[in-house]
Amino acid sequence: MTDRWLLIENGTVVDGDANPPLPDCAVLVHNARIVKIGSVDRETDIPRGARLEVIDARGKTVMPGLIDIHCHMTYGLARTEEEIGIYTPPELRTLIAAANVEKVLAAGVTSISQPGGSYFIGVGLREGIKQGIVHGPRMTSAGRYLTTSNGLTDWFPDATGNPDSSTGKLTNTLDEMKDEIRRQKKAGVDLIKLADSPFGDFQAFTDDELKFCADLAHQLGMQITIHARGDGEMNAAVEAGFDHIMHGNHMSDATIEKLAKSQIPLAPTQLLMHHIVEFAETLRVRPNISEATKRMNDATMDSLHRAYAAGVKFAMGTDSGFSLVPYGQWHARELEMLMLYTGMSSLEAIQAGTKHGANAMGLPDDLGVLAEGKLADIIVVDGDPVADIRVLYQPGKVETVILNGEVQTFPEDIRTRFIRNDYLPHEYGWDLLSYERAYEGAETPKTQLDWTSEQRLDVVNDVRKYEKVGAQPAAE
Numbered sequence: 312m313t314d315r316w317l318l319i320e321n322g323t324v325v326d327g328d329a330n331p332p333l334p335d336c337a338v339l340v341h342n343a344r345i346v347k348i349g350s351v352d353r354e355t356d357i358p359r360g361a362r363l364e365v366i367d368a369r370g371k372t373v374m375p376g377l378i379d380i381h382c383h384m385t386y387g388l389a390r391t392e393e394e395i396g397i398y399t400p401p402e403l404r405t406l407i408a409a410a411n412v413e414k415v416l417a418a419g420v421t422s423i424s425q426p427g428g429s430y431f432i433g434v435g436l437r438e439g440i441k442q443g444i445v446h447g448p449r450m451t452s453a454g455r456y457l458t459t460s461n462g463l464t465d466w467f468p469d470a471t472g473n474p475d476s477s478t479g480k481l482t483n484t485l486d487e488m489k490d491e492i493r494r495q496k497k498a499g500v501d502l503i504k505l506a507d508s509p510f511g512d513f514q515a516f517t518d519d520e521l522k523f524c525a526d527l528a529h530q531l532g533m534q535i536t537i538h539a540r541g542d543g544e545m546n547a548a549v550e551a552g553f554d555h556i557m558h559g560n561h562m563s564d565a566t567i568e569k570l571a572k573s574q575i576p577l578a579p580t581q582l583l584m585h586h587i588v589e590f591a592e593t594l595r596v597r598p599n600i601s602e603a604t605k606r607m608n609d610a611t612m613d614s615l616h617r618a619y620a621a622g623v624k625f626a627m628g629t630d631s632g633f634s635l636v637p638y639g640q641w642h643a644r645e646l647e648m649l650m651l652y653t654g655m656s657s658l659e660a661i662q663a664g665t666k667h668g669a670n671a672m673g674l675p676d677d678l679g680v681l682a683e684g685k686l687a688d689i690i691v692v693d694g695d696p697v698a699d700i701r702v703l704y705q706p707g708k709v710e711t712v713i714l715n716g717e718v719q720t721f722p723e724d725i726r727t728r729f730i731r732n733d734y735l736p737h738e739y740g741w742d743l744l745s746y747e748r749a750y751e752g753a754e755t756p757k758t759q760l761d762w763t764s765e766q767r768l769d770v771v772n773d774v775r776k777y778e779k780v781g782a783q784p785a786a787e
Contacts, residue, residue: 322368376421378668381628414639511541578628
């Protein structure tokens with residue numbers, strides 16, 4: 312590797328650790344790591360004659376690259392579960408994933424974790440990125456979700472069986488779970504993903520099963536995560552020692568207290584659920600889906616406000632890969648969702664989208680923060696995300712993406728190249744939800760982030776009223 316130096320100067324540094332921004336600050340990178348932050352003297356800090364690239368970030372924000380710990384690269388912008396699980400051959404799905412992953416990196420997401428997908432395509436994609444065959448962010452990946460007959464990814468009738476093409480692997484006994492975890496370890500996955508009930512209205516795995524899977528995954532040197540929308544599975548996952556947890560839509564105060572004490576990161580992954588409601592008319596989402604999702608979103612706002620107040624650690628996950636959340640378009644909007652659904656500040660949301668995702672990448676001491684000695688995954692943003700988090704997903708605002716200390720280049724049309732499957736009628740929505748389609752080119756869209764604190768609390772208070780009269784908002 313050629314010895315190289317990179318100097319980013321005159322920018323405002325947001326370090327990813329929720330500290331106040333540092334104006335007029337320089338970041339010096341040597342090869343893949345940050346070596347100095349603050350004032351840099353080119354004469355004394357950089358060897359004479361060294362290969363040096365300089366970026367003038369005057370008037371711009373310099374911050375860590377985003378970490379999306381819930382990104383499904385094998386879904387291919389699907390509208391239906393059939394598209395994901397049956398109709399796309401693995402050879403084509405692999406090529407589509409390889410083409411789409413570059414769009415994620417171009418959006419300023421320098422690390423992703425795929426918590427479940429088709430076959431072991433994620434493992435191949437990860438290795439292709441490492442070897443330079445595929446242009447994309449650093450990546451970790453699970454294999455197929457482990458599920459039970461009552462879990463999220465056992466989509467198909469017993470008469471048809473559980474096809475190998477499905478993203479879910481049916482495991483109804485401890486022996487079946489053990490076999491699948493061992494097989495996935497052999498195939499090279501980084502983490503195991505479990506899928507509990509679709510909407511959290513019951514617990515699909517027993518407490519003992521969750522503990523068994525967590526212990527075996529850890530014994531084999533892997534992490535483990537779970538789709539958990541209900542209080543029962545949330546509580547059981549915390550007790551079992553899962554490494555991070557997805558969703559948490561319905562949580563009791565007792566479960567929240569345990570989760571906060573454990574400091575296990577929670578990735579609400581609220582972006583998809585919010586888009587189903589916000590853009591239901593634009594994308595012709597079926598009314599029964601949008602109405603049920605609206606009820607769940609209201610309950611989620613209550614749960615997550617209480618969780619934030621209790622000190623729960625949050626991370627960023629987007630569920631990108633569906634037509635409603637296409638790759639490279641919306642990842643940073645999950646930070647807006649965290650602010651809306653928890654009440655956290657923009658600096659705390661950026662911390663969730665950077666530092667708090669590092670453990671899911673297996674690099675808790677190397678990623679997510681701009682500090683000396685850390686890996687140089689950095690983005691330069693034309694705007695101030697602390698003042699308005701939305702600049703992180705507005706087209707063209709992420710001007711420079713740096714991965715492992717190297718400035719990345721992308722095709723000019725990367726935002727408009729939608730590479731997808733096109734098989735069946737809609738489930739999540741008819742059309743791709745691009746930024747332009749959603750906001751018709753508005754520079755600064757009006758969204759629920761503009762709600763006053765009183766308006767947000769109105770939703771929370773409404774949910775609490777339902778609970779008092781025994782009319783919990785229903786899951787779909």
